[in-house]
Amino acid sequence: MKTNKNTTPVNKALLQELLAVAESPCLSLYMPTHRTHPENLQNPVRFKNLMKELETSLLRKYSKDEIEKHLQPLLEITGGDGFWNYTSEGLAIFSSPGYSKAVDLATSPKEMAIVADTFHTKPIQYYLQSTGRFHVLAINRHDIQLFEGNRHSLVELELHALVPATMTDALGEEKTDKHSTVASYGGTGASMHHGHGGKKEEVDIDSERYFRAVAESVAEHYSKPTGIPLLLAALPEYHHLFHQVNKNPLLLEDGIKINPTAVSIDKMAAMAWEIMEPEFLKKQEELVSRYNQSKANGLGSEDIKEVAVALVEGRVDTLLIEADRIIASRITNLVTGNVQNKDINNPRVDDLLDDMSELALRMGGQVTVLNPDQMPSESGVAAILRY
Template identity: 25%
Template sequence: MPILTKNQFENLAKFDNNPCISIFIPTQRIGKDVLEEKDRIQLKSQWKKVNEKLKNFGLPQDKINSIAKPLDDLLNDSDFWRHQSDGLAIFMADGFFEKFTLPVNFEAFTYVSDHFYLKPLIPMFSGNTRFYVLALQLDRVQLYEGNLYSIGEVAVNDLTPSRLEDRVGYDYEEKALQFKSQNPATGDTIMHGQGAAERDRKNEILRFFRAVDEGLREVLHNEKVPLVIACQDSFFPIYQEANTYKNLYDKSVPGNPSDYENMLALHAATLDVLDPHFNKEKENKMNQFRELKPGRTSTAVSEIIPAIFEGKVDTLFLENREDIWGNYNENMASVDIHEEPNSTNMSLMNLAAIKVIEQGGKVYLMENEFMPAQDSKMNAVFRY
């Protein structure tokens, strides 16, 4: 599954047109709902809502139909609907159409404005959630790059040996035969040096893993993200000995990589292993919010958004599945908050989140009970 890149995200954030249409729906990978094409029905339902919004904005029907043409083609693509993940995000404008099938369970949502709604994608690009996972077997080596929501394979065939035989030149059945002989008097089989055979086996695996590690240096030499090993439990200590990458994670994904039915299953298992690592950064930021002196944090939207545009916000906490509607006048540094969305206002949460990401800050979408200050939908930690 290809990763939604930061460059694609930034291009969507910069896109400026009227109208810009954002549609999010949950999708199913397998099962009865796929056979009954419920995902396709869901998208049709969401488009009807968009169509009504566009009519209310005064857009002519022929213009609406022109914008909808790529969506109509997608709705008629049966093969596309048989190969879904957990969520589908679609971004549309006149002459523009992008779709992303992602392992993110979106809630059904539509947004029509002069910009795209990217808040549901924010966690994919906030904080250091990237990692590598090395699926290591004696007959196969695969490297993947992932984050909390996506994973994709990195080609390393020309950098690392793909199997142990390529490195040591023979297999272990042949090696084992070298430790057997017969008693010439009785004809009985005699086993020689079983301990030596095991040591030799470990040394050969170590040589193989060192060759793998050496090949990975070209990919990992400037990286600072975790490298997680997926391998048999007995192999992990050997790879630790061979490893030279400074950010090798101290726990491995259990079991043989071939036991996982596909890349997504391996991704899920890797996230389970990395869960303490990813939560640590968020917990540190939440502790900062609670411990910093007044003036270094805020729960007031009217204070936070101007601070964001001044580059002062280091970390932004937003309540998940909620929004704040209104407008921001950058020249006056003034925030106008409204009760409901309408044709002239915008999502202030979306505006704030995108701006913080652009500035290299961190944004966390959180349920209300986990927000640092639960009485506000928006909490911020300032840089200064």
Template identity: 25%
Template sequence: MQHTDIPSRDSILSLATARDPLSVSIYLPTSPLPQESEASRIALRNQVDEAQRQLLAVGADKREVAAITEQIGDFIADRAFWTHLSNSLAIFVTPTSLKTYRLPNRLEAAVEVADRFYVKPLMRAATFPQTAYVLALAQNSVRLLEISADDVPHRITVDGMPENVADGAGLDPIAGRSPVGHQTGGRAGGGNTPAGRVQGAEGQKVRMAEYSRAIVRALRPLFNGLNVPLIIAGAEPLVSIFRSVATYPHLASQTITGNPEEIPDADLAASARLILDEIYAAQLAALRDNFADRHANGRASTDLSDVARAATFGAIETLFVDIDRSIPGRIDSESGAVTVAEEDNAVNYGVVDEILRRALLSGSQIFAVRAEDVPGGGAFAATLRFAA
């Protein structure tokens, strides 16, 4: 089982804006298997040695360096933590603080020392969090699952959720009748649905629509303000009927087909993650197409100087960054002018990371992706809010 701590955008922004002359960022590939934790702890010790070497090379105070290494040493000694890992571990440490995140993405090992934290790889988990809800929808039952990067999905109790079609339609689940009237003609006493409409296949569709609307009403308080995909698991015609009355804007077009009463939660979660991969792939393809259109109109760039200036003046609309590439150097805080360095050391920081930080501050949409998904194939690319 994986254990994850995916940071929010606000958490990433807090890390990106923090400043300390001795800021150490470490990314470590790990394994969720407890028996493999010792190898990860050894690898981290080696990374700490490298961070210490870089700090001492620029004349950092030995007491402050010792404070960093002691904090990480205590963290390494916490054996209970090391039995609850995911696929990567991110560590951010100064002489007075240490923060960690367990991430579902497989990230490359990295050690960065500067006056700020190296957050670009951390954005990968925030870009594609592998989080969704699955609504397992059947005529005789409905359940809501929360899917995350963890292996185990969680069932969510929803207040007011109908138990089945009869419950959602306000019918007696035993007799299939309205509890407020038993007439067979005209209108059922006190009811709003003509009794003649709830007969046969057509009547069953009416009940399924009422059931679907009851589910939508129950889900609305939970989903208000969310932007997490909702994936339906179920069979026709109920799935189509539910889609016809659903109002949630992030309802996935893909469906997990079949009777969800016969599909275990873990299998629903596995199918949902495949659908999430499809959603993200389609989203990236659309963004790359948009980049090409913007580039033709002077509203996109892959030039380092142009993108750095655009980030400085809040002109980036969408930023793509390769999570595995780093360009050492510095960016002027006023003009956005870039100075690229030959060596990655404790004096320089990643200029793409600094572009990302400035884009975060201006509310840009950011996608931390693999190299093949960056338009132009470079370390970064950006669409702009106005023509350069």
């Protein structure tokens, strides 16, 4: 799958980068996108409509000349040749004075255009949560494909330049000599070469070297940066060998035991989610149970004012916030945690839940974004307190 050279993927480093931007106004635009023609003709139309929303919000504080200056980076990013021809399931664009970045999303976000003092990062945080995302490595003896999935979709990724796409990429021309095997004898450590290497033994040695190279590079360039689980999709006989050479702790023991080229991507997505769903539900239930226990012990709160004060004081260990819910308020006093209701179109106001999540992260807390039916509170927020 071709990717857009003008966009960047989502990872933890991106989130930290967005949180570090302090110069306002911060423009955050999220939109679902279509990947194929003719549906992708809707992408630039949707973008223009969201740009109008940003402009309307900016008009409340800035002059027309200033607004044009603030919107220009978004137009430059999307104005590149063929930009809208290489989109994934969604797009996010962030811009503030001296900073602009377009982000490719493998899931479809809720349409949103917000101007505030900081970027709106809650959808990025939700996207990054390991509970809902996973990688699928489809491998045979010739080549590999890597996918990112969630409960809704599975999208093929363009491989990192240092990840070998084929056995030739991994081993070059240094495949095992068809007529030579090596053995050690006695305690001398001396090796002797014999000319009786069988074809099966050569294949097994090359497969082992190939699988090891793939396992190491996928771990380094995908698993470590994202922290999300990895599923192996391969013929049953390849699973044992791959697990033997693998050192990636995020590779799940259970996998998809099929020839990945023999099934559709939709079928593979369904098989992957069948494995991942129990793990997903288990983590969600454990987290909600932990909150309920903490609340019973006096160390949990869903009161917005109490949580705001606890965040300012650095007492929040884990913050649960509701996905897609917007509370047009802001913390107006970083000492008392005072919260005031505001207009979301005000260019200084972001979603209160988004502001709370960013403050929690800055204070060393953990943040989890849950769907409404998973939230253990009605307020849109639930906090597990350190003390």
